[in-house]
Amino acid sequence: MGNFEEKLIRAVIEKRNRLGLxxxxxxxxxxxSFSTLARLERxxxxxxxxxxxxxLEWLGDDAQDLGLDFERAAFVHFRALKNVxxxxxxxxxxxxxxxxxEFGNDDHDADASGSLIGExxxxxxxxxxxxxxxxxxxxxxxxxxxxxxxxxxxSVEGVRVVKLTDSECFDARTxxxxxxxxxxxxxxxxxxxxxxxxxxxxxxxxxHTVERQRVTLLEEYWHILMGHxxxxxxxxxxxxxxxxxxxxxxxxxxxxxxSLLPRKAVRDSVSKGCSAADxxxxxxxxxxxxxxxxxxxxxxxxxxxxxxxxxxR
Ligand SMILES: [Zn+2]
Numbered sequence: 001m002g003n004f005e006e007k008l009i010r011a012v013i014e015k016r017n018r019l020g021l022x023x024x025x026x027x028x029x030x031x032x033s034f035s036t037l038a039r040l041e042r043x044x045x046x047x048x049x050x051x052x053x054x055x056l057e058w059l060g061d062d063a064q065d066l067g068l069d070f071e072r073a074a075f076v077h078f079r080a081l082k083n084v085x086x087x088x089x090x091x092x093x094x095x096x097x098x099x100x101x102e103f104g105n106d107d108h109d110a111d112a113s114g115s116l117i118g119e120x121x122x123x124x125x126x127x128x129x130x131x132x133x134x135x136x137x138x139x140x141x142x143x144x145x146x147x148x149x150x151x152x153x154x155s156v157e158g159v160r161v162v163k164l165t166d167s168e169c170f171d172a173r174t175x176x177x178x179x180x181x182x183x184x185x186x187x188x189x190x191x192x193x194x195x196x197x198x199x200x201x202x203x204x205x206x207x208h209t210v211e212r213q214r215v216t217l218l219e220e221y222w223h224i225l226m227g228h229x230x231x232x233x234x235x236x237x238x239x240x241x242x243x244x245x246x247x248x249x250x251x252x253x254x255x256x257x258x259s260l261l262p263r264k265a266v267r268d269s270v271s272k273g274c275s276a277a278d279x280x281x282x283x284x285x286x287x288x289x290x291x292x293x294x295x296x297x298x299x300x301x302x303x304x305x306x307x308x309x310x311x312x313r
Pocket of ligand 1: 220
Protein backbone atom coordinates (compact mmCIF):
# COMPACT_ATOMS: atom_id res chain seq x y z
CA MET A 1 0.00 0.00 0.00
CA GLY A 2 2.56 2.53 1.16
CA ASN A 3 4.81 1.75 -1.74
CA PHE A 4 2.55 3.29 -4.34
CA GLU A 5 1.95 6.47 -2.34
CA GLU A 6 5.63 6.85 -1.48
CA LYS A 7 6.64 6.50 -5.09
CA LEU A 8 3.97 8.93 -6.13
CA ILE A 9 5.02 11.62 -3.66
CA ARG A 10 8.69 11.15 -4.51
CA ALA A 11 7.85 11.62 -8.18
CA VAL A 12 5.85 14.76 -7.41
CA ILE A 13 8.71 16.29 -5.40
CA GLU A 14 11.19 15.41 -8.12
CA LYS A 15 9.08 16.93 -10.89
CA ARG A 16 8.19 20.01 -8.86
CA ASN A 17 11.88 20.67 -8.22
CA ARG A 18 12.78 19.98 -11.81
CA LEU A 19 10.25 22.56 -12.97
CA GLY A 20 11.31 25.00 -10.26
CA LEU A 21 7.81 25.23 -8.84
CA UNK A 22 7.11 26.18 -5.27
CA UNK A 23 4.69 24.11 -3.25
CA UNK A 24 2.30 27.03 -3.45
CA UNK A 25 2.51 27.16 -7.23
CA UNK A 26 1.92 23.43 -7.48
CA UNK A 27 -0.98 23.76 -5.10
CA UNK A 28 -2.63 26.24 -7.45
CA UNK A 29 -1.98 23.99 -10.43
CA UNK A 30 -3.36 20.76 -9.06
CA UNK A 31 -6.06 22.11 -6.79
CA UNK A 32 -4.79 20.58 -3.58
CA SER A 33 -4.39 22.93 -0.65
CA PHE A 34 -0.94 24.21 0.26
CA SER A 35 -1.02 22.70 3.73
CA THR A 36 -2.09 19.29 2.43
CA LEU A 37 0.65 19.27 -0.18
CA ALA A 38 3.27 20.34 2.33
CA ARG A 39 2.17 17.59 4.66
CA LEU A 40 2.29 14.99 1.90
CA GLU A 41 5.79 16.04 0.91
CA ARG A 42 6.92 15.76 4.53
CA UNK A 43 5.45 12.25 4.54
CA UNK A 44 3.23 13.34 7.40
CA UNK A 45 0.20 11.75 5.84
CA UNK A 46 -1.06 9.76 2.88
CA UNK A 47 -2.88 11.28 -0.08
CA UNK A 48 -6.59 10.56 -0.35
CA UNK A 49 -8.07 9.31 -3.60
CA UNK A 50 -8.82 12.71 -5.03
CA UNK A 51 -5.32 13.94 -4.30
CA UNK A 52 -3.84 10.81 -5.83
CA UNK A 53 -5.75 11.30 -9.04
CA UNK A 54 -4.86 14.97 -9.25
CA UNK A 55 -1.19 14.26 -8.69
CA LEU A 56 -1.15 11.35 -11.12
CA GLU A 57 -2.78 13.51 -13.75
CA TRP A 58 -0.26 16.25 -13.14
CA LEU A 59 2.61 13.76 -13.43
CA GLY A 60 1.25 12.50 -16.73
CA ASP A 61 3.90 10.54 -18.61
CA ASP A 62 6.30 10.76 -15.69
CA ALA A 63 3.92 8.57 -13.72
CA GLN A 64 4.01 5.93 -16.40
CA ASP A 65 7.78 6.05 -16.68
CA LEU A 66 7.93 5.27 -12.99
CA GLY A 67 5.70 2.28 -13.35
CA LEU A 68 2.81 4.08 -11.70
CA ASP A 69 0.90 2.70 -14.60
CA PHE A 70 -2.35 4.37 -14.12
CA GLU A 71 -3.70 5.94 -17.25
CA ARG A 72 -4.08 2.75 -19.15
CA ALA A 73 -6.31 1.28 -16.53
CA ALA A 74 -7.67 4.58 -15.51
CA PHE A 75 -11.11 4.74 -16.96
CA VAL A 76 -12.52 1.30 -16.85
CA HIS A 77 -14.58 -0.41 -14.24
CA PHE A 78 -14.21 -4.13 -13.94
CA ARG A 79 -16.73 -6.26 -12.32
CA ALA A 80 -14.35 -9.07 -11.67
CA LEU A 81 -13.25 -11.40 -8.96
CA LYS A 82 -10.72 -10.16 -6.44
CA ASN A 83 -8.26 -12.84 -7.54
CA VAL A 84 -8.42 -11.95 -11.20
CA UNK A 85 -5.17 -12.81 -13.00
CA UNK A 86 -3.03 -10.05 -14.43
CA UNK A 87 -3.29 -11.58 -17.92
CA UNK A 88 -7.03 -11.17 -17.69
CA UNK A 89 -6.70 -7.53 -16.69
CA UNK A 90 -4.36 -6.96 -19.62
CA UNK A 91 -6.85 -8.61 -21.98
CA UNK A 92 -9.66 -6.46 -20.60
CA UNK A 93 -7.60 -3.31 -21.04
CA UNK A 94 -6.87 -4.31 -24.58
CA UNK A 95 -10.55 -4.92 -25.14
CA UNK A 96 -11.31 -1.48 -23.66
CA UNK A 97 -8.96 0.12 -26.18
CA UNK A 98 -10.69 -1.71 -29.05
CA UNK A 99 -14.10 -0.62 -27.83
CA UNK A 100 -12.95 3.00 -27.51
CA UNK A 101 -11.65 2.90 -31.07
CA GLU A 102 -14.78 1.32 -32.41
CA PHE A 103 -17.30 3.52 -30.66
CA GLY A 104 -15.46 6.80 -30.62
CA ASN A 105 -13.52 7.97 -27.65
CA ASP A 106 -13.73 11.69 -26.89
CA ASP A 107 -11.40 11.39 -23.94
CA HIS A 108 -8.75 13.55 -25.46
CA ASP A 109 -10.91 16.31 -26.89
CA ALA A 110 -12.14 17.72 -23.66
CA ASP A 111 -10.09 19.81 -21.29
CA ALA A 112 -9.40 17.21 -18.72
CA SER A 113 -8.40 19.40 -15.86
CA GLY A 114 -10.65 18.94 -12.93
CA SER A 115 -13.79 18.10 -14.83
CA LEU A 116 -13.76 14.56 -13.60
CA ILE A 117 -13.32 14.98 -9.93
CA GLY A 118 -16.20 16.04 -7.79
CA GLU A 119 -15.22 17.71 -4.56
CA UNK A 120 -18.39 16.73 -2.81
CA UNK A 121 -18.40 13.37 -1.07
CA UNK A 122 -20.77 10.70 -2.29
CA UNK A 123 -24.13 11.27 -0.61
CA UNK A 124 -25.33 8.58 1.70
CA UNK A 125 -28.64 7.09 0.66
CA UNK A 126 -30.99 5.34 3.02
CA UNK A 127 -32.49 1.98 2.26
CA UNK A 128 -35.88 3.60 1.73
CA UNK A 129 -34.40 5.98 -0.79
CA UNK A 130 -32.76 3.10 -2.66
CA UNK A 131 -36.05 1.19 -2.67
CA UNK A 132 -37.82 4.23 -4.04
CA UNK A 133 -35.20 4.73 -6.75
CA UNK A 134 -35.53 1.09 -7.84
CA UNK A 135 -39.32 1.32 -7.70
CA UNK A 136 -39.33 4.40 -9.94
CA UNK A 137 -37.03 2.66 -12.38
CA UNK A 138 -39.44 -0.28 -12.65
CA UNK A 139 -42.35 2.13 -13.02
CA UNK A 140 -40.59 3.98 -15.85
CA UNK A 141 -40.06 0.66 -17.60
CA UNK A 142 -43.79 0.20 -17.30
CA UNK A 143 -43.74 -3.22 -15.74
CA UNK A 144 -46.13 -4.46 -13.10
CA UNK A 145 -45.22 -4.36 -9.43
CA UNK A 146 -44.88 -8.14 -9.28
CA UNK A 147 -43.48 -8.77 -12.75
CA UNK A 148 -40.03 -10.13 -13.44
CA UNK A 149 -37.65 -7.70 -15.12
CA UNK A 150 -35.51 -8.98 -17.94
CA UNK A 151 -32.81 -6.37 -17.60
CA UNK A 152 -31.01 -7.68 -20.68
CA UNK A 153 -33.80 -6.06 -22.69
CA UNK A 154 -33.39 -2.68 -20.99
CA SER A 155 -31.58 0.06 -22.85
CA VAL A 156 -30.17 3.19 -21.28
CA GLU A 157 -29.61 6.36 -23.29
CA GLY A 158 -25.95 6.85 -24.17
CA VAL A 159 -24.96 3.35 -23.10
CA ARG A 160 -24.09 0.73 -25.64
CA VAL A 161 -23.98 -2.86 -24.47
CA VAL A 162 -21.64 -5.20 -26.29
CA LYS A 163 -21.87 -8.90 -25.66
CA LEU A 164 -18.48 -10.55 -25.70
CA THR A 165 -19.40 -13.27 -28.16
CA ASP A 166 -21.03 -10.76 -30.55
CA SER A 167 -18.05 -8.47 -30.65
CA GLU A 168 -15.88 -8.56 -33.73
CA CYS A 169 -13.25 -6.03 -32.80
CA PHE A 170 -11.05 -8.12 -30.52
CA ASP A 171 -8.03 -10.00 -31.76
CA ALA A 172 -8.07 -13.77 -31.46
CA ARG A 173 -5.79 -13.89 -28.45
CA THR A 174 -7.79 -11.37 -26.42
CA UNK A 175 -10.98 -13.17 -27.35
CA UNK A 176 -9.62 -16.56 -26.37
CA UNK A 177 -8.50 -15.21 -23.02
CA UNK A 178 -11.76 -13.48 -22.17
CA UNK A 179 -14.03 -16.14 -23.57
CA UNK A 180 -12.31 -19.37 -22.63
CA UNK A 181 -9.28 -19.26 -20.37
CA UNK A 182 -10.52 -16.54 -18.06
CA UNK A 183 -14.27 -16.40 -18.64
CA UNK A 184 -15.03 -17.15 -15.00
CA UNK A 185 -12.80 -14.32 -13.72
CA UNK A 186 -14.79 -11.35 -14.94
CA UNK A 187 -18.41 -10.49 -15.60
CA UNK A 188 -18.49 -7.02 -17.12
CA UNK A 189 -16.45 -3.94 -17.87
CA UNK A 190 -17.74 -0.40 -18.27
CA UNK A 191 -15.72 1.99 -20.38
CA UNK A 192 -16.62 5.67 -20.47
CA UNK A 193 -16.24 7.22 -23.91
CA UNK A 194 -15.87 10.78 -22.70
CA UNK A 195 -14.41 12.58 -19.74
CA UNK A 196 -17.72 13.69 -18.34
CA UNK A 197 -18.94 10.12 -18.44
CA UNK A 198 -22.16 10.52 -20.39
CA UNK A 199 -21.41 7.98 -23.11
CA UNK A 200 -20.41 4.48 -22.18
CA UNK A 201 -19.86 1.09 -23.61
CA UNK A 202 -20.46 -1.90 -21.39
CA UNK A 203 -18.80 -5.15 -22.31
CA UNK A 204 -20.89 -7.99 -20.94
CA UNK A 205 -19.56 -11.49 -20.43
CA UNK A 206 -22.34 -13.50 -22.02
CA UNK A 207 -20.61 -16.79 -21.28
CA HIS A 208 -22.22 -16.57 -17.85
CA THR A 209 -25.79 -17.62 -17.10
CA VAL A 210 -28.49 -15.13 -18.08
CA GLU A 211 -29.45 -14.89 -14.40
CA ARG A 212 -25.98 -13.66 -13.60
CA GLN A 213 -25.84 -11.38 -16.63
CA ARG A 214 -29.08 -9.70 -15.55
CA VAL A 215 -27.69 -8.52 -12.23
CA THR A 216 -24.29 -7.74 -13.70
CA LEU A 217 -25.69 -5.48 -16.40
CA LEU A 218 -28.05 -3.76 -14.00
CA GLU A 219 -25.23 -3.03 -11.61
CA GLU A 220 -23.28 -1.37 -14.40
CA TYR A 221 -26.37 0.59 -15.42
CA TRP A 222 -26.92 1.78 -11.88
CA HIS A 223 -23.36 3.03 -11.52
CA ILE A 224 -23.98 5.15 -14.60
CA LEU A 225 -27.50 6.23 -13.69
CA MET A 226 -26.42 7.26 -10.22
CA GLY A 227 -23.58 9.38 -11.57
CA HIS A 228 -20.92 7.31 -9.83
CA UNK A 229 -17.45 8.44 -10.78
CA UNK A 230 -14.44 6.27 -11.35
CA UNK A 231 -12.36 8.09 -8.82
CA UNK A 232 -10.97 5.53 -6.44
CA UNK A 233 -7.50 4.38 -7.28
CA UNK A 234 -7.15 0.66 -6.77
CA UNK A 235 -4.60 -1.96 -7.51
CA UNK A 236 -5.90 -4.80 -9.61
CA UNK A 237 -3.39 -7.47 -10.50
CA UNK A 238 -0.34 -5.23 -10.74
CA UNK A 239 -2.17 -2.49 -12.62
CA UNK A 240 -3.40 0.70 -11.00
CA UNK A 241 -6.79 1.79 -12.13
CA UNK A 242 -9.84 3.63 -11.04
CA UNK A 243 -12.83 2.04 -9.60
CA UNK A 244 -15.93 3.07 -7.73
CA UNK A 245 -15.76 3.43 -4.00
CA UNK A 246 -17.29 0.96 -1.63
CA UNK A 247 -20.44 2.93 -0.90
CA UNK A 248 -21.08 3.21 -4.61
CA UNK A 249 -20.52 -0.50 -5.13
CA UNK A 250 -22.94 -1.24 -2.35
CA UNK A 251 -25.63 1.05 -3.74
CA UNK A 252 -25.30 -0.20 -7.31
CA UNK A 253 -25.61 -3.80 -6.22
CA UNK A 254 -28.48 -3.04 -3.88
CA UNK A 255 -30.31 -1.16 -6.63
CA UNK A 256 -29.72 -4.01 -9.08
CA UNK A 257 -31.17 -6.53 -6.64
CA UNK A 258 -34.09 -4.25 -5.77
CA SER A 259 -34.87 -3.66 -9.45
CA LEU A 260 -34.97 -7.39 -10.16
CA LEU A 261 -36.67 -8.45 -6.94
CA PRO A 262 -39.34 -5.93 -5.90
CA ARG A 263 -39.70 -5.55 -2.15
CA LYS A 264 -43.40 -6.30 -1.84
CA ALA A 265 -43.27 -9.40 -4.03
CA VAL A 266 -40.33 -10.82 -2.06
CA ARG A 267 -42.03 -10.07 1.24
CA ASP A 268 -45.25 -11.78 0.12
CA SER A 269 -43.36 -14.80 -1.21
CA VAL A 270 -41.41 -15.17 2.02
CA SER A 271 -44.54 -15.01 4.13
CA LYS A 272 -46.09 -17.69 1.93
CA GLY A 273 -43.09 -19.87 2.67
CA CYS A 274 -41.64 -19.94 -0.87
CA SER A 275 -38.07 -21.16 -1.17
CA ALA A 276 -35.31 -18.95 -2.52
CA ALA A 277 -35.11 -21.23 -5.55
CA ASP A 278 -38.82 -20.76 -6.26
CA UNK A 279 -38.59 -16.98 -5.95
CA UNK A 280 -35.49 -16.99 -8.13
CA UNK A 281 -37.32 -18.95 -10.80
CA UNK A 282 -40.25 -16.51 -10.80
CA UNK A 283 -37.96 -13.50 -11.25
CA UNK A 284 -35.25 -14.94 -13.44
CA UNK A 285 -32.43 -14.44 -10.95
CA UNK A 286 -30.08 -16.71 -9.06
CA UNK A 287 -31.16 -18.11 -5.66
CA UNK A 288 -28.10 -16.38 -4.18
CA UNK A 289 -29.42 -12.99 -5.22
CA UNK A 290 -32.79 -13.83 -3.67
CA UNK A 291 -31.08 -14.73 -0.40
CA UNK A 292 -29.10 -11.50 -0.44
CA UNK A 293 -32.35 -9.61 -1.01
CA UNK A 294 -34.18 -11.47 1.77
CA UNK A 295 -31.37 -10.70 4.20
CA UNK A 296 -31.21 -7.05 3.20
CA UNK A 297 -34.95 -6.76 3.73
CA UNK A 298 -34.59 -8.22 7.20
CA UNK A 299 -36.72 -11.25 6.38
CA UNK A 300 -34.14 -13.94 6.92
CA UNK A 301 -35.53 -15.35 10.14
CA UNK A 302 -38.99 -15.58 8.66
CA UNK A 303 -37.53 -17.16 5.56
CA UNK A 304 -35.72 -19.96 7.37
CA UNK A 305 -38.55 -20.35 9.85
CA UNK A 306 -36.49 -20.08 13.02
CA UNK A 307 -38.82 -20.00 15.95
CA UNK A 308 -37.98 -18.01 19.07
CA UNK A 309 -39.43 -18.43 22.55
CA UNK A 310 -39.30 -16.72 25.90
CA UNK A 311 -38.73 -18.99 28.90
CA UNK A 312 -41.72 -19.30 31.22
CA ARG A 313 -41.20 -17.96 34.70
ZN1 LIG B 1 -19.66 -2.13 -9.48
